[in-house]
Amino acid sequence: SAGLVSEFASYDLDAEWALMQTRLHGYEADPLKPHSGRSLTLLYYSYRIAAILILGLVLSFSWFYLSRIAGMERVVAKNEPVEVVLDDGTHLTVNRNSTIRYKKKFMEGDREVVLSGEAWFDVARDTTRPFVIDAGEAFVEVLGTSFNVNAYKENPVVEITVESGLVALSAKEDQKDLIVMKAGSGGTYHKEQKELTLLASSDPNKISWKTRDLYFDGSSLREVAELVNRVYGVNIVITNPGLASCEITVTFKDQSLEAILKVLEMTLDLDISRSGDEIRLDGKGCNE
Structure with missing residues (x-):
């Protein structure tokens, strides 16, 4: 917040006003639009007041936001x-x-x-x-x-x-x-x-990610893979589309990923290979 305050404190309102006056109104460049000294003075101070008010709002919002984040x-x-x-x-x-x-x-x-x-x-x-x-x-x-x-x-x-x-x-x-x-x-x-x-x-x-208890009752291998991915943070890929619809009924109670893969391998006669977080499931398929 100190950086914001110092940045705004060095802000030259007179210079900005002059630049704004030149770009937006062209008072000196346009002789067809004469203004009295009084109207220019009032307009000048109006813009200065507006700039000060905007600066105050920005600083107030910055202080509120930063103090809220800090808490x-x-x-x-x-x-x-x-x-x-x-x-x-x-x-x-x-x-x-x-x-x-x-x-x-x-x-x-x-x-x-x-x-x-x-x-x-x-x-x-x-x-x-x-x-x-x-x-x-x-x-x-x-x-x-x-x-x-x-x-x-x-x-x-x-x-x-x-x-x-x-x-x-x-x-x-x-x-x-x-x-x-x-x-x-x-x-x-x-x-x-x-x-x-x-x-x-x-x-x-729905809460298997927390309990690590997984329940499957006639679930497809695709459904099993999706839940295991979510719970264990891995990426199971079914390489043979014929395996995706294979059904399995089993309950896992706080089992390791390796134990789950072993059960799937033995139950569905899978060939499992692993590279990093990717686990590839292959096999003949249920109807082959």
């Missing part, structure tokens, strides 16, 4: 989930490619965080201060509960999965219209249609 914590999860514990005892797990921001002095005032991406919340109960999540175009509000919020900007919907307690979901622009979800249920907010939908039950695979 915020920012957690970025890139390649691996990140664990965070807030001052009120709330536990967060921030998923890959996600960012969360919150006040450094979290115990003062409202309990509010800003989420871009996905995170798991285990919120410490406080009936006097609801916990609010700004999830882009949607708002989530709770008193004390555990739940998942998927709010990646590129996704057309904001998805909530509730494990315990009650969770309220609303559109940011209309917080009076909301749905309340309980344990075992979920909800969505469709950004384009601006619609809230209450789901009677939730898919446990």
Whole structure:
């Protein structure tokens, strides 16, 4: 902020006014537009006052913005989930490619965080201060509960999965219209249609990235690969299109990636090769 102040302090209003006068009005270059000394003086001071007011607004906004940023914590999860514990005892797990921001002095005032991406919340109960999540175009509000919020900007919907307690979901622009979800249920907010939908039950695979529990019941290998990619941060490529529709029923409880690949290899008779984060699945296919 000191740099901004010094920069504006050295700003030559007289020089800028002269330049503006020459370019926009051409007082000296245009003899057909004479002005009295009084009108020029009034116009001169009017522009100077306007410039000073604009400068004041810029400095005020800069101070407000910089002081607000200085009072915020920012957690970025890139390649691996990140664990965070807030001052009120709330536990967060921030998923890959996600960012969360919150006040450094979290115990003062409202309990509010800003989420871009996905995170798991285990919120410490406080009936006097609801916990609010700004999830882009949607708002989530709770008193004390555990739940998942998927709010990646590129996704057309904001998805909530509730494990315990009650969770309220609303559109940011209309917080009076909301749905309340309980344990075992979920909800969505469709950004384009601006619609809230209450789901009677939730898919446990929605939080597999946090629990590492994966459930497959007659699932295609394509679906399996997509979920494993999301949970383990790898890139599984099915080289034989005939394999993509092969079905499998299996449950993995906090298993390593290697253990999962071994089960898939033995069950579907796959040939698996690996190079860095890319895993290639090949084989005869289900109908061959």
